[in-house]
Amino acid sequence: MKKLLLGVALGALAVNVPAAAETVEETAARFGIRQSVMDISLSPSGTKVAFIAPGAEHSEVLNVVDLRNGGAIRTIISNTEQNGDLDDCEWATETRLVCRLYGIGRRGSVLLPFTRMLAINDDGSEVLELSERTSDRQLYFRQDGGDVIAFDIEGDDGSILMTKQYVKERTIGTRLANDKDGLGVDEIDVLNGRSKVAEQPDPMAQTYVADQDGEVRLKVRQLSDNRGVLTGETVYMYREPGKRSWKMMGEIIVDGKPLKEFEPVAVDGPRNVAYGYETLNGYSALIEVPLDGSNTGRVIMARDDVDVGSLIQIGRQKRVVGGTFQTEKRTIQYFDSELDALSKALGNALPNKPLVSIVSASADESKLLLIASSDTDPGTVYLYDKGTRQLEQLLAVREFLVDQKLAKVTPISFPASDGTQIPGYLTLPSGSDGKNLPTIVLPHGGPAARDTWGFDWLAQFFAARGYAVLQPNYRGSAGYGEAWFGNNGYRAWDVAIGDVNDAGKWMISEGIADPFRLAIVGWSYGGYAALQSQVVDPDLYQAVVAIAPVTDLEYLREDARAYTHYELRDKQLGSGPHIVAGSPLQHSESFKAPVALFHGERDVNVDVRHSRAMADRLKDAGKSVTYAEYDGLRHGLRDSKVRTEMLIAIDGFLARSLGK
Template identity: 50%
Template sequence: MGRRGFLVAAMLGAAWAIPVQAETGAEAAQLFGARQTIIDISLAPSGQKVAYITPNGPSAEAVYIIDLAGSGEVRPQPVFTLNDPDAEVAGCSWASDERLICQVYVIQNDAGVLLGFTRMFSVGLDGKPPQMLSQTPRASALGYMQDGGSVVALDHAGEANKILMTRRWIAEFSTGTRIANTDTGLGVEKVDVVTGRRTTAEPPKDDARYYVADEAGRIRMRIDRGTDAYGSLSPTSNYYYRPPDRNSWAPLTSVTDRNETDRGFVPVAVDSGRNVAFGFQERNGYDALYTMALDGNGQRDLVFARDDVDVDQLIRIGRQRRVVGVSYASEKRAIEYLDADLKRLASEFQQALPGKPLINIIDASADEKTLLIIASSDTDPGMIYLFNKDTRQLSELMPARQQLNGRVMGSMQPVSFPARDGTMIPAYLTLPAGSDGKGMPAIVMPHGGPSARDEWGFDWLVQFFVARGYAVLQPNYRGSTGYGDAWFGRNGFRAWETAVGDINDAGRWLIAQGTANADRLVIAGWSYGGYAALQSQVVDPELFKAVVAIAPVTDLDRLRNEARPYVNFGAVDRFIGTGPHVEQGSPARNAERFRAPVLLVHGTTDQNVGVEQSRLMERRLKGAGRAVEYIELDRQDHYIDDDLPRIRMLTEIDAFLTRTLQ
């Protein structure tokens, strides 16, 4: 397999003239706090062009293309730049070889309620102004149009420059003689990406939440979810299918929230050739992949299952989003290809590339003869390649994180440790390169969610701590997803004592193993992980000597109330539940139990966990006479995605730990 390089490193990496191995906290923060070089990347239908989103300064994004048709070295060409610090380019895909479709996301504050808005537009490679694709609501609209639509099918019935995209219809008030729109709900339109002209492909329906098309661009499934009298979403989603020879809808299945019993079959894709829907359903306590016939008989056939972890991802490629495999994570994520040719190719790539990395097919040309691939591992953020099936040439395109390319990283090892009741808890332990793993400063870092899990692979926050000399242990405590229904249990809030108990046991295990110096043991987490870090002090205030909580939940009732203005209030309310655990499981209500110094970090435009959660925790800790520091990052959301705020956060964390543990 040959390789051809492209002149992208010089353009993307020139600002990062920093030593390969950081010597100070400030240098490490610069390296690991910077956003990834490639935020999003896609392949044109011909396979001859690539478009990618990359940072443009500390908070802006730029979209570039690379034309691969020429010979020799090629340079990226700019398409457009978004310089609004409150907006981000969420993704771009190709409408044709000459036109991109991009989506922008922005958060706005409406009388104290943070609202997210999306808008879609197309832009040509000719430098002309972009064409808005989202329908702009008129001043007479009786509400906001937050959802600017999403692409349902890129190629509609072979028509050039025509796509199917969703649209939210909003009723309007009438001013006498003017005819007002009275339609409401979500429907689908056929939109010309060049002119913006549109026609209705699927009339709006109030309860509709999404539509699914098959490979031919025909709408075959609709997902409905009603609301109660207060506008809160129902716990049940109803799925409908359309037979290939009819326009009418027929019931397919119903699915309830995870905390409910008998969740049912969850369809996610349609295979028109076989006339089936692919979907996930519980089997012996674990999610498995099934197909369901779309002919009315409800026949379900098992495609792939595991008896130790959930099968949780469908692998799809190309413009038609063809289903080619299924994925699951045990100690490492694995893909079971349903396509024999791709299975063979993925194996060849893994064997040919250094370190046998994880292989993921990001995109494919229309004929699937050109593949866009990323190869990554725990110590490698990823290298992006192009593969040509005809020539069998594998070409190195660009690194996912230019500033870290070639840097020595700590290796992430799967481990397990016993909880207090003897249950073995899976985890990942990462040590600094060359360390003997004995008597070290160490960090227990529980994941967010709690409906999530950590996986083997590159993690910029873990590697930052490792670069500063810490061992990092990431426990997949009970309450995590991915390990089946029994492991998830009643979730990490309702059963916080189990989850936080497992997390504290992770710290005790590090000490017992001799890995951690007991006087330099830290707990750090983000979102639910930040909640668990704080709640660990309520349970065992002497165990950890410092606490770092980023965007943490600190009061469960406040979290519930934050959701009241939104349609997901019912889901949040059910997830948190009621009872003594709400008081006992809220760190802000138990501040007097804290002993270790605490560092809180929060963004002011966090929609997931409101900034008042950290403000409350700071007040309560100060009121109890406890040591606390608080960093508030202006105009940052839950993920703190911009370079300068993230670099500042890492710098402050490093300084806090240095002061506290010295």
Template identity: 45%
Template sequence: MSPDGKSLAVIQPTAGRGAVLSVVAMDGSTGLKPILRSSGNPERLQYCRWSTNTRLVCGLYVIDQIGTSFYGFTRLFSLNSDGSDQKLLSARANQYSLGIALGGGGVIDWLGEKGDGSALMQRYVLPEMTTGHLTAQTSEGLAVERVDTRTLERTMVEQPRGGVAGYITDGRGVVRIMARRPTTTLGQSKDRYDFLYRRKGSREWLPLTTVTVSGGRAKGFEPEAVDPDLDVVYGLDSSGGRIGVYSIALDGSMTKKLVFERPDADVDQLVQVGRQSRVVGASWVTDKRETAMFDPPLKSFATSLSKALPGAPLASFVDASADEQKLVMFAGADTDPGRFYLFDRASKKLAEILPIRPQLASVKLASVKPISFPAADGTMVPGYLTLPPGSDGKGLPAIVLPHGGPWARDEWNFDWLPQFFANRGYAVLQPNYRGSTGYGDSWFQQNGFRSWKTAVGDIDDGGRWLVKQGIADPAKMAIVGWSYGGYAALQSGAVDPTLFKAIVAVAPVTDFEMLREEWKGDSSPASLDQTFGTRVTAEEGSPARHADRFAAPVLLFHGDRDQNVSIRESQLMASRLRGAGKPVQFVEYKGLDHQLDDDAARTDLLDKTDVFLRTTMKM
């Protein structure tokens, strides 16, 4: 939303992997007016924000090849709201630059209500050759600049510093927090972040807190947002194994206070609103996502909203005008992909802007039910069950669909993948196995890699529960997963070869040591040990090393430009299965990364998966 609340910028997907940026007047005087198109090949339009009432800043993501390797680049550019005067906002390299900046920088402060077209950007500064070049840049590291998004005039606010991972401002143009990440002598990142802060009016950096990241779970107070009026920084921290919201005073006293926590779940998000990203609440998930508002007027508004939209209980802030009198909201549910709304606080009127997936308006979607099932050791494992619309829930073809991550979790909402399978007649179980986030330290275990036996055991027990409950036909039960979920699907085929009759893995991890090798350039050996464990763990837990155990046919999908999990992992798995005489199909998508974010590719994936499952399980 523009600072004055009169215009809205909307990004919508187009055919293939493209997108179109449109602007619409909020008074209804004009409809969606396209001002920019991106093909998605290779540049992908990711987001846009307003720097003034008539100018936008947008981010692009590009995957390009350098030598034999693929790299992801980000770049920022600005343009007028009619699409004119496009300018590259990311700093340009030159012939003297010693290296390539993959990141094009990011806006960390829109300078409150000023709306003069300037913003604070952090970016990585590269050193330059000094030979024959008297004005060469010799410093290297993350810097902060004040950039005019119209003229590109730049002023350095924070000089480049090596080892700095990020900055946080107070939302009014003052940098208050700095994060450092120590590195080894080989330049690999260690498993901790050191945060420093400044008192008001001071340029001196003082120690604030240290956060260690062990196997994917952070320990310690992690700053996220500064409140300049209260002079505190808000962040997430754990106590008693649960994550809550805390504040630390930035006046030098370092007074730490608990702001909000839940006894039954990790608080995983701060709720922020407006151009200053003002903290107004916190969010967490039990069976469904819930929100507690700290701001009294917005708390009252949230209560009224839930009454006004009883069929769409999942509501969140998207954006706001500079004075926060106009709010853009999103609301959805399990059977509603969601839609955007405009709320005018002055008139107290709520109006729909547009739906997310209008093509599904006439499609009957499947309801999602929170459930729990017993693992082999008696532990109750939470998850979600989606049954085909109109089904009696008995004797169905079924799919166990473990989530990726593994440091993630499934939530109650609209999810296109289980909805597709339910539409095709499958019961779908999404288990939040041990190793998932959101349930505290004890549930996280040592993460889904080191604790793979527990995680995969829970997932397999979910399949056994479906059979025991009479929901699944045991002869027609499959497992499907993406990323770590793909790993779990494959590893289940090695652990209990006859449980699932078909296995589908999208962009899967197949060998721990191979993934470790992919990550070793950025992470220290100690950090990698915390994530993947020992070589014994890799030997036992890598499905590519046990292809001879598989009984169920396997279908693999992977994009050749995957930056998360190399396509070599699927190539290895396919090769090992073929070598062991096991049935396997491998589909490679050219020019796509981990998300396969292309409508043709995803349609192809769904069609091939459906045919594979029906053929394999003789449906």
């Protein structure tokens, strides 16, 4: 099999020495640089690949590979805008790509996320903005630059369906001002940018879903009050094949029982059914409903121990072929018999890379792009040809970690203080005996998320530096059903943080952790958990690292006031004594362990004031705290240089704090 070597220079970050001889700077460089393949797409013919890779520091580059010409990599465009990321590119035609830019703007003190769409030839020429241009007459800032919901409309080469946000304009001094408002759909020619209206705008529309034939079949409306603030109510509408009128999706009956909150997300046009989610017996299940007005559905995928996670859709028409669930490891259940057989064959061909995902396909699905990975392998991109039954190795997802020995990840469970078994993942340093180690508890963000078995760059960095790492899926995590999610990790913060602290206690009781060298590290809600653990048990951890953390629940509520999701955030947090009790900012005097804080200045998920205020309160209380802030960066700190510097700083902080 042929291997294409990724043409992204690590520059000063790159090292070519055995891992055992690496300095912390060299190890941090390997794990801190963003992954080599950030997004990838296969052309309609299956003969070309386009992928986004990291450039220097915060930048991204778009590369094209012609598989017929020796696999040479050509960089066709570079994005160096710090406040905007190139995060998705797909082939619209055999020679033209459609790409999305995601950025964060600012209006006064309010951060405004926005997207913009552009088309570009595969040689980098003829760049064309597809999103509606901003006008000085607009009554508000257009944030949504559109999403492609269908390719190859009516067989026309280069015609796509893309959502469009209409913004009303001032009428003073002109008769040409736009008076429409809301989300609609346009049919756009990506070759010249010409467009025509496919769906008139709806002020409450959140998204539209098209079928394989390019017909818009679903419309999702989010209701709002007279201030434009979302109420949390969602209405689903559908069309019958070939019809233009919208119908309200009524009560769905499955096995003689009405569903409470069916959420359709995809349409199979040829079969005339919608796929969606519903909670059954406390767990999210996948339901199929005919779009014929009968409103009688059937369960096609359900579990009695975990939620059904996501649909698997492939190809340019986003054909539904399966679903996923996560027990200890991710499992894909294919509805398509051919893909089910292929999945089993790939499992035999790649026994050391059991996590296999189809990420793109040719127009006829005869060629598939796959990414196969494991806990100790960040992933490899393969091209599978159904005709020849050949599997060709193309790209390493993290080229700079190729041939590096990574630490094995083991699913475990540990008892919480009330006896509940808490699932999690334990990573031990390669070559260690797993006893009396410097240890890190690493709670995930969200809190409506979960950790999964596989490669994790933070956990692997710490393991490479000699730490044992435990990632607990505390109560309040998603994926384990309604009862496990409970009242969420904010209202029921005491349960979630109790589980996180019990993770550390278990590591000590098992003899894995040296009780005097135990730290906690977290990002986002994980950072909140790290800080709040000090409020609950200030003697447990000897060091606390919080990246982009929530520090005050009332801050979190007020941060949402300028946005349409304020009511949703307000309901999530609730009111009562848990707001102050669950805010580490209000309890700085409780801290005993030194704290290191890191935050991006343009973080729209968790405002930077959370870390600024926490650092000030800890200093005022005479506590040990360090704080690093990064101008222009968002919640994920998507900058290879910054991530590398942060890892070096965290390693030094932990070494000083734990006496390692």
